Amino acid sequence: MSLVSTRGAARPLRIDGKLVLKLVVLAILGVLVAAPLLRILFETLSPGAIVAWSDVTSGRLARNLLWVPLGNTLILGVGVACGCVLIGGFLAWLVVMTDVPFRRTIGLMATLPFMIPSFATALAWGSLFRNGRVGGQTGFLEGLGLSIPDWLSWGMVPTLIVLIAHYYSLAFTVIAAALATVNSDLVEAAQMAGARRGRILMGIVLPVALPAVVAGASLTFAGAVSNFAAPALLGLPVRMQTMATRLYGLIEVGQTARGYVIAILLIAVSALFLWLGNKVISGRRSYATITGKGGRAKRFTLGNARLPLFAVAALICLATTIVPVLILIASSLAPSSSALFSNWTLHYWTGASNPSIAQGQAGIFSNPFIVSATGLTMGLGVAVAITTTLIGLIVAFVLARDGKGPLAGIINQVSFLPLLVPGIAFGAAYIALFGAPIGPFPALYGTFALLLIAGTAYLLPFSVQTGRAVIQQVSGDLDESARMTGAGFLRRLAAITVPLASRGLAAGGLIVFVKIMRDLSLVVLLFTPTMPVLSVLAYRYASEGFTQFANAITVVILVISIAATLLANQLQAKSQPWLKS
């Protein structure tokens, strides 16, 4: 009997469990990720809508619809990337490689701004620097009698500053992690060769850290071009449009086809730069494999520059963490943001409706709508955390078990696709797909389910990453020894993998929860009055001029996010290798 005939006989009878699992995973990813993105593309290609492409790119309105917003978007992207790499890189160098005082504190504070939502920082900026140009309350500095010029109050400059203040911690984290792997032997070997400090920095330290610098730049670029909150709060009042705000405006006024075209172009811009960054990094050789004893970290002595540099770092850290939070809290208590620290009242928190204040709006804790929105937002965060962690774990498991072949390749690519898609464009895609009934399924627009699956899909890359880390930790020998006992896949998952991985999974889930709590760009288009989400409420209040309410809601979001983040750090015993001395 030949081998071939045995195989031929066995194949049709046996159901390949691995293949089935892969197909199921692929189907889930298809519905969650691929379908909305394809749908938004086909929507713009339908005979009635295809004209939107020429309207947007070359029509009479093209300048206002696309080219000016695109220009603003690119200025923001490049400016933020440069600013973040400079500030983040500077702080990373200070914390990892020098003898600056309070290194640990600086290292910790530099990671915090990313946990503060960008609309919080933008609101805080407004409370400080707002001038009378667009009417409404003026900010604290005008209240002190200073005259704030328009360029510092509205438009490009404040948007740039707020986005840099938000995203630099991303660049810091990436660069600090890379610098921490620069073996101190490498620097000492250069010292032995007689290189001076500047030469060592330019010749050894920077080239070795270059991949991280590029990664930091492309990540912050992608973040800045997709950010909605900062340009919407600081740019829109003076008609500065970015692609994200233009997309939002078009969808809001019902020009969906044009909006979708902008969404597709926004995805292209963001993806292009992430791809370019990745290309630059992977084109170089990986340096991570060089290891050795390298224990004793020898730090650059800063000498006389020690205190001035520390002062600069402390100023950056304080201005981007404590200051905005304090301003938000103060402004939620002060009747007038031009006098942040006088006449404090709890009205905006707990007061009952009073026709003489804020058009009769009750304080946020006395407003049943906001209270229910708080519950809903937290419920959404928990639900998304559970579903996305679960799906992420399954995807990671499938990939870890058999990561070869075209199917696994597609699963891998599709699961990381949302990383390239700005949240607001993703929201638009979900409206395109689920805004109308599909066959027997009702339209999901305005339901909890839509928010849930959009959030799940959006955070999938993150949860797959978590799942991978967790599985790497427990798979291999441990799983194989359970297989030797004859336990099946699900049994092993329940008895071995999940118990061992639960801490990591819980931490990952909490981070997902936080990301949903403070997300604005994804949900801003999916928001309906029946499904109120806190961040959108804050944004609406702010754009209607009720800054105290907006700031109070933002403080609530901050408190919940920070508590959950601290809990997550506790669970992971988060390692920050650059803080070890």
Add this chain to the structure above:
Amino acid sequence: MIRIENLVKSFGAFNAVDDISLSVPEGAFLVLVGPSGCGKSTMLRMLAGLETPSGGTIAFGDRIVSDGNRGWTIDPAQRDTGLVFQSYALWPHMSVAGNVDWPLKIAGMARPERQARVAEVLTMLGIAPLATRYPNEISGGQQQRVAIARMIAPRPSILLFDEPLSNLDAKLRVEMRTELLRVHRATGATSVYVTHDQVEAMTMASHVAVLNQGRVEQFGTPEDLVRNPATAFVATFVGTPPANLVPVSVLPRERAASLPAQASAMYRPEDLSVSAIPIEGSLAFDFAEASPVAGRTMLTGISDSLRITAVVDAAPRFAVGDKVHFVLPEAPAALFGANGERLS
């Protein structure tokens, strides 16, 4: 030549190097050997100028390069030394040739000279074909050669090695020992080599300093150390296999008779014989292991915390659980006091 006088290095209250003095002539191969934490790497880093001594002086030839008493040290680059790191510390973003070239560039050498020198040292170490490769594309042994090439390219007159072979497998380690000695001879430079492996010390050194807890236990030639150990620590640290140290209190009465009760007696493995039954001058141990060594047999027995090793021409076949009777010679080869000091 290298002259070290009263060298001290303290980290807080802890003296990593505690009053060390020694000197070696030009062209010597000095090995600093000792267990981990004995201060040998700190010594090397002070020689390299990467650490400033807390006290004492280091002189290369007539020139004092580090003075701990006055708290200054000449910059690493100005000392005419080269260092091979344990991790090799190859710059990962430079090719093999680039790694060797960069220090020459820093030293201000002209391009044609540099190219010639790089080619020369790469050829000398047999890695010329790898010139355009990057450090993570070559094996550990090849990385080691690149690190050596990079060190010798500027022609330093003192070569420093920080446990350079510890990341290599056993066979490669033996090859690289020969290679290092060849480089040492070819450059004529004075070498200082740090290791915890006494075999490396015994095979490579012209001078050995055995370090323990920041102090020199003994300084001399390899033959000196084995033939004439100054302390109990040295006696049990050097030699393959090292000598046996037996407290006088556990010796058989006929052997202990003339010895001081608090002392320990040293017996060389080759001076012992074994017996399956107790005889005069024998001491009973549990059989631990036996292995053939160059046509002879190396036998090890244990008894409580005591280990004893003998190298004999022929031995009965023992199995685990058997008693082995090690027969001690009439007189021990040396005698050490309670604090490890040599008595006779």
